[in-house]
Amino acid sequence: MIQDLRYTILFLFILSTTYTSAQSLRKLMEMPPRIIESKWEQTPEGGTELNYYNEDLCSYYLFRENDRSYNLNPGKNTVFRIEKGSNANNPFKNSSRYMFFRGQFPKDFKISTPYALPVKAGKETKWQIALQESAKTMIFQIQEGDTIYATRRGVACTTVLPQQLLIYHPDHTFAAYLMMSQNFIQGGEEIMTGQPIGIAGVLGVSISYFFLDNNKFDSNGPLGYPYSHFTPVFRTDKGDIKLDEKVAYKSAIDDELIMLEMTKREKKKFQKQKYSK
Structure with missing residues (x-):
């Protein structure tokens, strides 16, 4: 109960600051100048x-x-x-x-594609909806200063602010990582599932998963906000499941999950590097 009160107070604090998560998400989706x-x-x-x-x-x-x-x-x-x-x-x-x-309109989007939790394998975390966001965003409770891990493979997009991280997945979906105190990743870097990508801020990390939605366009342009947000399935010690809000789950980042979207050549290279250590 004390911990829930602490998070409520911190939510109110963030809402009153200039750099709220909601503002960061809007800023994140801007096209960088001269890109x-x-x-x-x-x-x-x-x-x-x-x-x-x-x-x-x-x-x-x-x-x-x-x-x-x-x-x-x-x-x-x-x-x-x-x-x-x-x-x-x-x-x-x-x-x-x-x-x-x-982005592009997804062609092979599957809601059943498993994602990793943003914490080290074997460690627990839980999440709750970011109430200050207009679009669905998950706040994962991670101790301030702890490492954040990529939840899926992709490439880092160029962003306007250095502490923002936007990862573009192979099926044309995105993951936006917000409220980090430090970002390890540069634009253009290839990211692997389970790779360290940053340091948690005061509230941990907010992650929003979304894609450019063809159904939100007509001949005159976008019908309002052109992205749709979704909640993925996550790999845990209990299997690949939809996470209940405010329930703790243990991360299970395994080789199968890391290699899920690799080519045969990439899988061979990954296994060779792993077992040569």
Whole structure:
């Protein structure tokens, strides 16, 4: 009861500060300045093409009103080409409202995909809903100063604030790690499940899981907030389960979970490195 009161007081304190978790989540989803650049360029054959250069290692979605929209993968993305001597219509000459969003629409999203708890294997934690968040976010109770571990494999996206961490998973879902006092990870780093990623803050760590939702768009653009949030299944000593709120569970990060989304070559390398130590 004393511990619950302590967390209630801390919630009220955070709500009154400038850097609340909710503000951090909104800030986290902003596209970093100059991360995407568009250029009309000549082709070797004498034509022209419109290229978008994505300097992040996470994907972005380019929405163009009443026109085609495009997935912008890391690096060069050619979205339109005019061959030499062609009289093809160029839709990009016409004005159009356009917007960028982090991510792509998931193709193979499975709610049953198991995640790790954000604590060391064998250690217990419990969670509760972050009431100050407008979108569903889980606050995991971790002792201030303890290490936070990645709950799933992915790549770290570029963020505006250094203590924020946004991980993009192979199925185009995201995990946003908020309220950390320290972030070990740089944008572009490949992250493994169970890898140390930061240090817990006063309240532990808040994690929000979400994806860019195709059902929240129409021909005019996004219908409000374009992401859907979900609660994953977590691997515990009791199996892969949905966690009840405010109930303690013990982390069970095993090799099977770590290698879940690895290629055969990556699995072989991981096992070789592990057993050579």
